[in-house]
Amino acid sequence: MSNIKRSTEDNIAILTFDRENSGANIFDRDVLLELDDHIAAIEQASDLRGLLIDSAKRSIFIAGADIKTLFSAPKDELAQLLELGQRVFDRVAALKITTVAAINGACAGGGCELALACDWRVLSDASATRIGLPETQLGILPAWGGSTRLPNMIGLPNALDLILAGKLLKAGAAKHKGLADGVCPPEDLKEYAKTFLKRGKRKYDSHFLLHNPLSVSVIRKKATANVMEKTRGLYPAALKALDVACESVSGSHSESLGREREAFLELAALPQTKRMIGLFFLNERFKKLKPNDAEAGTIDTVATIGAGVMGSGIAYWLSTRGKRVILQDINDEAIAKGLAGIEKLYVTSVKKRVMSKIEATIGYDNIHASAQRVPLQNCDMVIEAASEDLGIKKKIFADLSERTGPDTILATNTSALPIHELAPVITHPERLVGLHFFNPVHRMKLVEVVETETTSPETLATAVAFVQKIGKLPVVVKDRPGFLVNRILLPYLVEAGNMFSKGADPRAIDNAMLDFGMPMGPIRLLDEVGLDVGIHVAETLAAAFPDRMEVPEILSKMIEKGFLGRKSGKGFYLYNGGGDPVPNPEVLAMREGTESPDNIAEKLAGMMTDEAILCLDEGVAGAPEDVDFAMVMGTGYAPFRGGPLRYSDDNNLNDRKFYTE
Structure with missing residues (x-):
């Protein structure tokens, strides 16, 4: 099978990655050996003045290593694969001719490490272009030279x-960080990249002021403190990567590569890594999820009803994805406030180089706001994000039923209310569906797609495809009180409230769950969500499950x-x-x-596991993977634990097993 095509233009060798029968370019043993053969041929050619590496794929340069192959290999084979990748990339770096990577699309992990082995890196400004080393998010570290080369290139x-x-x-952020040398439109990429070949072999600064032993010691100490503050030492990959990178700026290149291999093999054997790799595969699964055999429709124009935090957040996200958005609320003041929030998000995105000023202007122009009762017949979908009040929602949906076409999908962003109670007030209730986005919308990737008894297969398929199209991850759940994530999360929060009410120190409760791996303690989370919002969801679930849930009186x-938080x-x-923040003495005095x-931690984590089992048994979610993935993506449930059901299996918390492997 051919994965790389070699050609020559004007005495420039061109290696074009184009994996057969695949939409992506990835590295496995065969691809590395094929690249090695091409480099050997280039080494022997005497008339070449440069090498350009590019991709024939529309939105992918090289997506990285074949993770499945990487982690199914025995330890000795994995070690050989690491050595092979390092040797081949070293061979690229050692070429006497100038080399440039012309990058359009995703350039991640091993793909980035190959680009680092080149003298120059030129990126297209296409929205799909991304570059980086995401290995620590999988519980490992860059081990094909990335942990060694990058510090010596751009400074520790x-x-x-x-x-x-x-x-x-x-692309813009990569150039700012020194990871890219040039940025241009996709159509100019190849010719622009060729101009870098005229610059000759790359020579990097020594970074002596940063890389002398004293500076490295200070940098290492500060970075270690930051990692421990963020991870509490629960993610070994970050600490290993930190050590390898710090050591890479002294000693030999080969010694550093050896440290990369040793650290990678050690990390790959850890149970935490296996759980994070499992989440990676679930992430890929939900990107491609099809809930049924129905054909999904196309959604281009969307109306968002409600310009509050959630409505404006949804409108912002959709506008960044090229969707035409009609933003509606009851008055001009609400609209103005919503637009101000959206503008702030765009300004922040430009400041952080998430997008350019031109992209931000185009995105903002996709939003058309109005406090008037405008016709919505031409909208493909309407997403209601108004107050969490069923009576108000019924009035809104009855109105939407009149203002939209019969095929317009009507979605609600409610976090807990019974969606099926909206069906009687609309015509064609088969177009009703829940789309529960999580706050803040621009950061949280999960969307619960809630299927009611009247939701048609076509509506469900279209809603799932729409969520995927806008760069979110859909989990299909049934229309039950609290759906899935809030249903599992609430008993945990309620029990934390009960513990506090009986006299527990709020910091002790929060620290216990931070040590467990949650991104925020439950008491602090209640403050962040808002006590008024939290009690509304709690009352909804307490009414549905009075035998198991009770709202803490405090x-x-x-x-x-x-005291709303x-x-x-x-x-x-x-x-x-x-x-x-410090504990509120007035609230401490309320304790009983x-x-x-x-x-x-054991008790609170057990609350989530118990409720997760009930959700699975009741069919709220279709599989253990759905439950665990939703909790990790929707609440930040410790990724290295894999989710509440995986945690139950790993710690033998129940007689039953939820996973077979």
Whole structure:
């Protein structure tokens, strides 16, 4: 099978990656050997003045290593594969002719490491172009030379920022960080890249001020403290990558490559890594999910009803994805506030180089806001994101039923209310579906696609495809109180509230769950969500499951006093603008006892597992993978634990097993 085509133009060798029978270019043993053969031939050619590496794929340069092959290989084979990749990329770097990578589309992991072995990197400004080293997000580290080359190229501090975060950068941000040397439109990429060949072999600065032993010691200490603050030492890959990168700026290149291999093999054997790799495959699965055999329709124009935090957040996200958006609310003041929030998001995106000013202008122009009752017959979909009040929603949907065409999909963003109760007020209830986005919309990738009893297969298929098209990840759930994520999360939050009410220190509760791996403790999360919002969801679920859920009385008392959480400056904690929040003494005085429970994390995690099992048994979700993926993506449930059901299996918390492997 041919994966790489070699040609020559004007004494320039061109290697074009184009994996047969695949929409993506990836590295496996065969591809590496094929690349090695091409480099050997180029080494022997005496008339070449440069090498250009590009891709024939529309939106992918090289997506990285074949993860499935990588992690199914025995340890000795994996070690051989690491050595092979390092040797081949070293051979590219050692070529006497000038080399340039012309990158259009995703350039991740091993693809980025190949690009780092080239003298120059030129990126297209296409929206699909991303470059970076995401390995730490999978529990491993760059081990085909990336952890060694990048610090010596752009300096240790900048390299650590990229390696430890594991983020993929757009072209502009990559150039700013020193990862790219040039940026141009896709149609000019090849010719522009050729101009870099005239610059000759690349010589990098020594970075002596950064890479002397004293500086490295200071950088390492600071970076280690940052990693420990963010991960509490629960993610070994970040610490290993930090060590390898810091050591790479002294000693020999070959010694550093050896450290890469050793660290990679050690990390690959850890259970945490296996769980994070499993989540990677689930991520790929939900990107391609098809809920049924129905043909999905196309969604181009969307109306968002409600310009509050969620409505404006959805409108912003859709506009960045090229969708025409009609933003509606009841008055000009609400519209103005929503547009101000959207404008702020665009300004921040430009400032962080997530997009260019031109892209931001185009995106913002996709939004058409109005407080008038405009016709919506030409909309393909309407997403309602108004107040969490069933009566208000019924009035809105009855109105939408009159203003939209019979095929317009009517979606609600409710987080817990029974969607099926909206069906009687609309014509063609088969077009009703739930699209539960999570806050903040521009950061949270999960969307619960809620299927009601009347939702047609075509509507469901279209909703799932729409979520995927806008760069989100859909999990299909049934129309049950709280759906899936909030249904599992709420007992955990309620129990944390009960623990606090009985006398537990809020910091002890939060720290226990931070040590478990949650991104935020449950008490702090209640403050961030807002006590008024939290109690609404709690009351909805308590009404549905009165035998198992009860709203802690202390929440009502707090709301009566105006302690709503961060947005009011006071909740379980006090928020004074600077420094870490401290417990609110007035709320501490409301506690009914002095009990300090043992095994806080075990008990609270058990609450999520128990509810997850009930959701699975009731058919709220179709499979254990759906439950676990939704909890990781929707709540930040410790990724290295794999989700509440995987956690149950790994720790033998129940007699039953949810996974066969």
